[in-house]
Amino acid sequence: MKYSPSTNAFYHPAVHGHAIPADAVAVSPEDHAALLAAQARGQIIRPGENGCPVAITPAAPPAPTRAELYTAKQAEIRDGAESMLTALAAEYAPLERQTWDQQAAEAEALQADADAPAPLVRAIAATRGMPVGELAARILANRRAWVAVSGHVVGQRLAYQDTLEATRGLDDAQAAETIQNINPVYTLPEDA
Structure with a gap:
């Protein structure tokens, strides 16, 4: 086995023939095996004295800067809250979630006046075979639950952000x- 310091690579004469760089030095099978074992443990192979290969422990990466720590933690805080809320809303399709405000507004109008115009809620109720008043009550109960849960998670996110x-x-x-x-770490309110 041979090792070239200029290419930082091993060459086997039977495989590489005349393509072995001129600066290649001989390496015993035992040393080659030891170097590969060291590399498997995380060390790196570099040319040492006289071009012979040596295994060295790589330098530790520099500690992150204050700005890098801040940015990474800010992303962790934001992404954790987003992940929690996304998981809670996963049952509903994105386009359906876009109708939640309209559903809630129409449901509130129906609670105040059973004859109020509410085309979306009326269409959903008719398709489900459910009384409009019952659906309106469910929509408002779901809205209250979502506001409580999302408010709790957003409040936790803001508290973490304040600490940051x-x-x-x-x-x-x-x-x-x-x-x-x-x-x-995000949690749900106790009564959720």
Whole structure:
């Protein structure tokens, strides 16, 4: 087996023949196996003295900057809330969710006046074979439940965001520690 420091690659004479770079040095089968085992453990192979290959532990990546920590945590906070609310609304198609405000407005109008114009709610009730008043009551109950749940999740997100924003007045070390300790876990209200 041979190793070329200029290409940082191993070459086998039976496979590569005359295509082996001129700077290639001989490597014993034992050393080759040891180098590959070290590489499998996360080390990297680089040319050492006299061009011979050595396995080295790569340098640790630089610590993230304060701005990088802040941006990453902000995304984690936002995405966690979004994920929670998306999962809760997953039963409903996006286009159906776009009708929720109209359904609620029509349902409120029907609660105030059973003869109020409510084309969407009336169409849904007729198709379902359900009395319009019963559907209006269900729509408003669902609306109250969604407002409570989404308000709870949004409130949690904003509390995490407030904690994150409070790090702006801290020195870099305190800010980094505080940011890393923010663990945005979203829960539902107890009565949900």
